[in-house]
Amino acid sequence: MRSEVDVTAGELVVRAREGDAEAWNALVGRYTPMLWSIARSRGLDGPVAEDAVQATWLRLVQRIDALWEPESVGAWLATVCRNECHALFSAPFAPPPRTPQDDADPSPGPESRSVDRDRLERLAAALRAMPERCRTMLRMLAVSATYTEISAALELPAGSVGPIRARCLRRLRGSLDE
Template sequence: MIELGEAALHLRRAAEGDQQAWRVVVDTYTPVVWGVSRAFTRTPADAEDVCQLTWLSLAENLHELRDPNRLSGWLVTTARREAIRLSRARQRESPIGLDAGDFGHPEHAEPAEHHALRLLTGSRLGQAFGQLPQRCQQLLRVLAVAPEASYAQVSEALGMPMGTIGPKKGRCLTELRRRLLGAELPEEVAG
């Protein structure tokens, strides 16, 4: 992780056209952008789109950032706004009852029994996860898709006090496990 002063320096150099400085900025902040993108979108493909839109927005606005030391917050806010905008657009364009995730996978890729068990378990996990409060879902998504992100980054991404992240994660996982066991899954599946 680069220090705040270094981030401002790399950002200024990137604005001047230094590709290496741009790469350092992208490499440093991608876990945060990805975590926010994944927390506020339904699919990995949408999260990738949000990440790309966020980095494009930064590239277009490099010269206009007032305080380069607040880059992380700017990226978090931009990713969240892009995710919300994309989510609204997807709601207008998706046919009801069709899940884009069901297309493009050959049915013979795995034995039918494994496929059926995976769908059953996945749907129960998805249902249990979907019953969690929104904040739990967002926190667990960020921690799952960006495990290398620090608690400070997660705190900034979700607007959650850093000292509450660990305890909140524990409570959310306990609740998810309780819901899975309540769904009569075998304990080895529920975790």
């Protein structure tokens, strides 16, 4: 029997439509990191980002029978998540975007914290200076999103993801080397 990793997204969708709990678990495990990446790239964090991810899964539960191309579930989820993030971010009392300092680990000693903070500030500054498309792509790559998922999330042709990725990484390296 094939592991869930070897099963295509389309097969998982078909099985989930039939009520297969393992298929649902595999879909959630496969696509939740991508959804979190999209939510974070849109400036959402904490409970608001969680709301966007949960609302995206709810939309799939509600509309799984209407998916015309089950194999494209990743792209469909990315689009829905972007829309949910937009709705939540434009809602009253939307939280401010996260800053890299929010993620700093306070447990090491003062010298180590100072070095880590400096390194993180340089990386954050370099990322802030990059176009939004590069920032989003790098975040998605960090959570192992596929080129198809990145293509859908950024509304790019799938063939342009690799070259854009290379340019973004070169630009980031160049900023950090300065």
